[in-house]
Amino acid sequence: MAAPKVAVVGAGVIGLSTALCIAETCPSCSVMVLSDQFSPNTTSDVAAGMLIPHTYPGTPIHVQKQWFKETFTYLFAISNSAEASEAGIHLVSGWQVFKNTPKEELPFWSDVVLGFRPMSEAELQKFPQHRFGQAFTTLKCDCPPYLLWLEKRLKATGVQMYTRKVADLWELHSEYNIVVNCTGIGAHQLVGDEKLFPVRGQVLKVHAPWVKNFIRDGDGLTYIYPGIHRVTLGGTREKESWSLSPDPGATKGIFDRCCSLEPSLRGAQDIKVKVGLRPSRQCVRLQREVLSQGGVKLPVVHNYGHGAGGFSVHRGTAKEAARLVGECIAALQGSSSRAKL
Numbered sequence: 001m002a003a004p005k006v007a008v009v010g011a012g013v014i015g016l017s018t019a020l021c022i023a024e025t026c027p028s029c030s031v032m033v034l035s036d037q038f039s040p041n042t043t044s045d046v047a048a049g050m051l052i053p054h055t056y057p058g059t060p061i062h063v064q065k066q067w068f069k070e071t072f073t074y075l076f077a078i079s080n081s082a083e084a085s086e087a088g089i090h091l092v093s094g095w096q097v098f099k100n101t102p103k104e105e106l107p108f109w110s111d112v113v114l115g116f117r118p119m120s121e122a123e124l125q126k127f128p129q130h131r132f133g134q135a136f137t138t139l140k141c142d143c144p145p146y147l148l149w150l151e152k153r154l155k156a157t158g159v160q161m162y163t164r165k166v167a168d169l170w171e172l173h174s175e176y177n178i179v180v181n182c183t184g185i186g187a188h189q190l191v192g193d194e195k196l197f198p199v200r201g202q203v204l205k206v207h208a209p210w211v212k213n214f215i216r217d218g219d220g221l222t223y224i225y226p227g228i229h230r231v232t233l234g235g236t237r238e239k240e241s242w243s244l245s246p247d248p249g250a251t252k253g254i255f256d257r258c259c260s261l262e263p264s265l266r267g268a269q270d271i272k273v274k275v276g277l278r279p280s281r282q283c284v285r286l287q288r289e290v291l292s293q294g295g296v297k298l299p300v301v302h303n304y305g306h307g308a309g310g311f312s313v314h315r316g317t318a319k320e321a322a323r324l325v326g327e328c329i330a331a332l333q334g335s336s337s338r339a340k341l
């Protein structure tokens with residue numbers, strides 16, 4: 001069989017990292033990224049990019065932990081290299097604070113992040129409305145720079161990228177041997193996945209360079225995540241809302257909640273509002289499927305539905321998707337050698 005042609009549909013953090021893993025694990029493949037939008041116009045560009053996992057109720061915890069660990073290890077190495085500032089990857093320390101002690105004092109990812117420990121009484125004095133907290137160091141991706149860095153890596157490995165809206169995966173069958181579906185919330189329409197729903201998120205990106213520590217309320221709704229150039233203030237979670245228009249009431253609510261956690265933010269400047277739709281599902285859809293029409297078959301690998309945690313697990317799920325592409329190639333090679341006999 002000639003070099004397999006693989007189309008990765010989608011150019012958010014999931015599509016770009018999946019294309020990179022496929023190119024790395026299968027150098028003989030010809031990989032293309034097809035997407036109707038690229039950075040800075042994807043959901044991934046809106047994200048805060050913090051490595052604090054979201055929990056997927058439909059995925060075993062040990063699998064989620066593995067994805068997180070692989071992602072953390074990969075980004076930690078970048079943060080510790082000369083590439084760190086161009087890739088927008090940096091370590092950040094801070095606190096997750098709770099009004100009441102949570103049932104689970106040790107989250108499953110506590111031994112993956114660095115230096116996880118309960119907060120001291122002295123630290124808790126900074127948060128008079130909170131009674132319990134966890135201190136740790138994690139990683140953050142500055143999203144547009146990280147996506148541009150991934151695109152640069154892809155070009156360097158010979159992966160081509162084209163702007164194209166795919167109306168039906170089947171339309172790719174005559175040009176590609178394997179299709180990888182990384183379309184995020186776009187999969188709702190593209191493959192009619194009714195289990196996939198948007199959770200609208202609004203954030204503010206502000207200039208407040210004196211804020212160096214992250215602060216996250218344990219309810220996950222209010223957070224302050226300092227990046228290399230801007231601080232992300234969040235947020236909102238609106239299930240089933242498809243609106244991409246900023247809501248001025250939500251902007252005020254986010255700003256007031258963040259200022260009550262970090263009063264110095266009252267001096268923040270150049271406030272920009274961003275909205276994105278988290279591609280949410282009970283579990284990430286990471287699986288092989290073979291589409292078939294009139295005896296013609298098209299192997300597909302799905303990798304979408306990362307909800308609120310796509311950055312936290314992207315490398316782990318990309319590696320698994322690349323492994324599934326390897327299985328598709330083995331199956332295609334098996335059937336082409338059988339056909340020759």
Ligand code: FAD
Nearest residue numbers: 010011012014036044049050166184186201276310311312
């Ligand atoms: P997208 O980034 O949406 O990419 C999908 C791609 O597919 C796009 O390029 C799109 O153009 C393309 N596409 C779709 N349909 C088609 C089609 N039919 N044809 C061709 N192309 C198509 N996660 C974290 O881990 N940490 C965080 O701190 C964090 N903060 C967040 C804050 C907010 C406000 C939001 C909204 C999300 C946050 N997330 C965070 C979640 C994270 O952003 C997502 O999980 C992640 O971006 C999903 O990536 P994706 O590549 O699947 O989707």
